[in-house]
Amino acid sequence: MKGVSGWFTLKGKSVNSIAYSFHRLTGIVLLLYLIAHLSFLTSLRIGEETYTAFISITVRPETLPLDSLLFLATFYHAFNGLRVVLNEFGLLYEARKVLIYLMTLLALLFWLYSTYMMYVFLTG
Amino acid sequence: MEREVLFRIRRFDGEKEYWQDFRFTARKGMTVLEGLYFIKENLDGSLAFRASCRMGICGSCAVKINGKPRLACETQIFDVGDVLEIEPLDNMPVLKDLIVDMDGFFRKHEAVKPYLIRKDDDYENPKELLQTPKELHAYYDFSLCIKCGACYSACPASATRSDYLGPAAITAAYRFCADSRDEGREDRLALVSGSEGVWRCHFNAECSEVCPKSIEPAKAIQKMRLMSAIHMIKSIFR
Numbered sequence A: 001m002k003g004v005s006g007w008f009t010l011k012g013k014s015v016n017s018i019a020y021s022f023h024r025l026t027g028i029v030l031l032l033y034l035i036a037h038l039s040f041l042t043s044l045r046i047g048e049e050t051y052t053a054f055i056s057i058t059v060r061p062e063t064l065p066l067d068s069l070l071f072l073a074t075f076y077h078a079f080n081g082l083r084v085v086l087n088e089f090g091l092l093y094e095a096r097k098v099l100i101y102l103m104t105l106l107a108l109l110f111w112l113y114s115t116y117m118m119y120v121f122l123t124g
Numbered sequence B: 001m002e003r004e005v006l007f008r009i010r011r012f013d014g015e016k017e018y019w020q021d022f023r024f025t026a027r028k029g030m031t032v033l034e035g036l037y038f039i040k041e042n043l044d045g046s047l048a049f050r051a052s053c054r055m056g057i058c059g060s061c062a063v064k065i066n067g068k069p070r071l072a073c074e075t076q077i078f079d080v081g082d083v084l085e086i087e088p089l090d091n092m093p094v095l096k097d098l099i100v101d102m103d104g105f106f107r108k109h110e111a112v113k114p115y116l117i118r119k120d121d122d123y124e125n126p127k128e129l130l131q132t133p134k135e136l137h138a139y140y141d142f143s144l145c146i147k148c149g150a151c152y153s154a155c156p157a158s159a160t161r162s163d164y165l166g167p168a169a170i171t172a173a174y175r176f177c178a179d180s181r182d183e184g185r186e187d188r189l190a191l192v193s194g195s196e197g198v199w200r201c202h203f204n205a206e207c208s209e210v211c212p213k214s215i216e217p218a219k220a221i222q223k224m225r226l227m228s229a230i231h232m233i234k235s236i237f238r
């Protein structure tokens, strides 16, 4: 058996595998984010100052690229996940490649718009 | 037309794995399998690989060519290029050079009961089982599998779970479940409805990309999944 490397091997593979690998990668990123997010929220139990101190580390213009990447991972995972759900219900599997391109395009559009909105929010 | 090509072959002698380069002059139309025979006959007699029919029927010659599982007998060298990296299939233990142990793959195939099951089996008095063209087309494409293992090699779910039935076995299960003459659907659904069956597939669909018979195992798995879901819901109300 090839093991976990089989999830990320792209040599000789099609766009299906690229989508699959990115889905796994973005899933891991979102899991790490969820852990950080829940840790931040749990810090409220210690006190509001602790929470505010934590938030001040991450909500500032310098961390905008990280937030932006997080949004990219989120939108990619969400839209590609939608495609997988459709395909796994037995719908549109013949159009799977077109759907990959379409969903990636949608994810990119949502990502650009959200990054712009965050930039406007942070810079006033 | 002739030109020099390089075959980089990933070899295994039972203990160590290594790459070995072979250069020779290939001619137009020469297949990868013919290249392998040329090497065995002229350059290194110890090279081991499987082949039988040389015409895409037996499924023995599947290897990875530049990363993609393909039938060596159906792939022309010049269609790939001048440098070909040839490796054994993934997700199966390598026995020697390009030969993998397909025992587990065939056992999984066997496990899904890939044959017609009839309650009225009577070999003494065989009877004709009629089918309409529509009934035939419901499963015909899926009956073309040659058990080459290319789909199994490309499948990321098979890469991490040795108990996953894999695309070929589930396709075989679907082929018989979709056959109007078959009466073994319940048996097979029980076999493929677990986490080692249809629910393990995460729809990478690479199996459909590499299948040399264009069978679309990914489609068969999703159809089997729907059948399995309906079966599970029905069984709750039974």
Ligand code: SF4
Binding pocket: B144, B145, B146, B147, B148, B149, B150, B151, B152, B167, B168, B171, B210, B211, B212, B213, B214, B215, B217
């Ligand atoms: S489904 Fe296709 S790739 Fe898989 S074993 Fe059968 S012929 Fe080979």
Ligand code: FES
Binding pocket: B050, B051, B052, B053, B054, B055, B056, B057, B058, B059, B060, B061, B062, B071, B072, B073, B074
């Ligand atoms: S040798 Fe039989 S399929 Fe290639």
